[in-house]
Amino acid sequence: MEKVIHCRDVGYDCDGVIRAKTEEEALQQAAEHARSAHGLEEVTPEVVEKIKSVMREEPQEGE
């Protein structure tokens, strides 16, 4: 399984999907994406909580 975050679920009008092996990595990538793609200046604990709440687990290809 891998961690998957759909950017749209966080509240952005965006088709971006973040996939990572660990929750930590997924959060990091999501924060980076929010900064670079959506101009989010600060990733607050609230944002992290929101991202965590929409994070899903999906099977990897071949798994």
Ligand SMILES: [Zn+2]
């Ligand atoms: Zn996005």
